[in-house]
């Protein structure tokens with residue numbers, strides 16, 4: 001058993017969850033916030049047999065679009081006297097996915 | 109050190125958290141949502157020594173009840189023309205538990 | 217790749233997130249609740265290369281202060297007849313950090 005931990009954009013999360021459920025995968029969604037854009041996104045936990053990990057990654061990738069977003073980098077905003085740098089275009093989207101090993105899986 | 113990640117029903121989470129604390133276990137609760145029922149549930153993180161994992165699993169299992177819930181499967185709801193299938197009875201409850209290995213545990 | 221999972225007090229989480237982003241680390245924040253104090257805190261996920269784990273732990277430790285908090289232990293509050301024990305002083309703060317091994321990291 002592996003635990004797939006996927007961080008997806010809020011615009012894509014409904015499609016990801018619906019497709020996972022339709023394919024019979026168990027999934028749990030947690031609301032989260034990105035460090036750089038400080039915008040809401042979602043973290044999804046999917047416990048899945050090792051031989052199905054590939055299928056889950058393809059499913060997630062198929063639902064997530066990459067978008068360009070204009071961003072005023074918050075960490076760059078200084079005091080009043082500083083020149084505010086121009087906004088930068090940041091690619092956001094797709095999904096960031098971590099696959100962890102599960103030592104034990106139980107329904108208690 | 110192991111990280112026990114338990115997904116429990118909201119009706120059971122208070123009893124689980126209270127019993128974990130009373131037994132001296134550290135625990136952190138995160139609000140979550142199930143993929144199939146799309147209802148709120150809770151994901152609990154419990155960092156615990158390997159020899160105590162069994163005790164934590166029994167404690168969680170002891171607090172969680174299985175209930176039957178009538179469900180109109182959302183993924184089955186089609187367009188207006190489709191026949192809406194009868195609701196199905198779904199066993200929910202108990203807890204879904206993943207045990208992960210912790211390489212390093214620190215209080216910084 | 218390792219997944220650093222840090223539980224920090226809400227008073228410290230903004231500083232931790234800002235410093236992580238400034239140093240170029242990816243981070244995702246989830247709202248959480250402590251088992252003992254039942255107060256809000258934050259759980260931060262940081263996917264990071266193994267050789268940078270030490271730097272991330274120092275960064276987190278540098279932002280988190282330990283505070284003393286007077287607590288009426290909830291688990292000790294009994295029925296009306298029980299004598300309510302005096303509040304106890306509990307050290308809270310710093311961060312509780314778990315480092316997990318990531319088998320696979322993908323941007324899909």
Ligand SMILES: Nc1ncnc2c1ncn2[C@@H]1O[C@@H]2COP(=O)(O)O[C@H]3[C@@H](O)[C@H](n4cnc5c(N)ncnc54)O[C@@H]3COP(=O)(O)O[C@H]2[C@H]1O
Nearest residue numbers: 007034035036037038091092093096242243244261262263
């Ligand atoms: N220091 C920096 N300078 C310039 N651009 C930066 C940057 N940090 C992030 N970005 C850009 O901003 C997007 C949103 O990042 P955010 O941290 O809000 O939202 C992130 C974060 O919540 C999560 N994430 C990404 N990498 C992570 C990691 N290593 N650990 C934990 N969470 C991660 O996935 C979300 C989407 O990440 P994604 O890479 O697709 O998209 C990122 C990336 O393209």
Ligand SMILES: Nc1ncnc2c1ncn2[C@@H]1O[C@@H]2COP(=O)(O)O[C@H]3[C@@H](O)[C@H](n4cnc5c(N)ncnc54)O[C@@H]3COP(=O)(O)O[C@H]2[C@H]1O
Nearest residue numbers: 026027028045046047115142143144145146199200201204
């Ligand atoms: N492998 C996994 N990875 C990540 N999270 C997992 C997981 N397995 C279970 N969970 C989490 O635990 C909750 C309860 O699952 P349980 O199996 O007891 O109870 C389930 C199960 O009895 C039933 N169910 C789930 N998927 C189904 C499906 N495709 N067809 C029929 N019944 C389904 O509906 C109940 C509620 O499911 P829901 O998704 O709302 O809520 C799930 C989900 O949040």
Ligand SMILES: Nc1ncnc2c1ncn2[C@@H]1O[C@@H]2COP(=O)(O)O[C@H]3[C@@H](O)[C@H](n4cnc5c(N)ncnc54)O[C@@H]3COP(=O)(O)O[C@H]2[C@H]1O
Nearest residue numbers: 134135136153154155223250251252253254307308309312
């Ligand atoms: N092994 C573990 N697994 C999962 N999460 C963990 C954990 N150890 C700590 N945490 C998380 O970190 C928060 C801060 O823990 P800390 O040990 O600094 O600070 C703790 C500790 O100093 C004290 N404390 C916790 N349990 C206690 C107990 N049974 N008796 C006396 N003091 C306790 O109360 C403070 C706040 O605890 P709270 O539970 O509200 O909040 C905890 C909890 O959310």
